[in-house]
Amino acid sequence: MASLDVTTQARLQRVRDRIERAARAAGRDPRQVALVAVSKTFGADHIRQALAAGQHRFGENYLQEAVAKIDEVARTESGHGVEWHFVGPIQSNKTRELAERFDWVQSLDRLRIAQRLSQQRPADRAGLNVLLQVNISGEATKRDR
Secondary structure (H helix, E strand, O other): OOOOOHHHHHHHHHHHHHHHHHHHHOOOOHHHOOOOEEOOOOOHHHHHHHHHOOOOEEEEOOHHHHHHHHHHHHHHHOOOOOEEEEOOOOOHHHHHHHHHHOOEEEEEOOHHHHHHHHHHOOOOOOOOEEEEOOOOOOOHHHOOO
């Protein structure tokens, strides 16, 4: 594992402190709030630094960039319980890699994509966690595709 960068540790601690204060102010248990560090544009070295500081959930929104980082981090940090979240728009031709490599998809907006992700999820992996985007405002630009 990478040695701990004090700046990364300090930044993460500031964010965790803010989350704790906000959760308590809202009457929630801070332990029930999960921090997902969006690591797009940051390399695997930054992810290793965050892992050393106790951060284990990472979000990516560019599939090709994510795949390279997932593979690199897996080679050097196996066994550290990294949880990968896809947070970007989903193209139907990319669902197989999403289903195979991610633990969460936070941008699911179409039934067809949900079906593809479900069909393409490897049998040896736990079910894919998803967050659904729902158009409650009725905006025409956000209608089902």
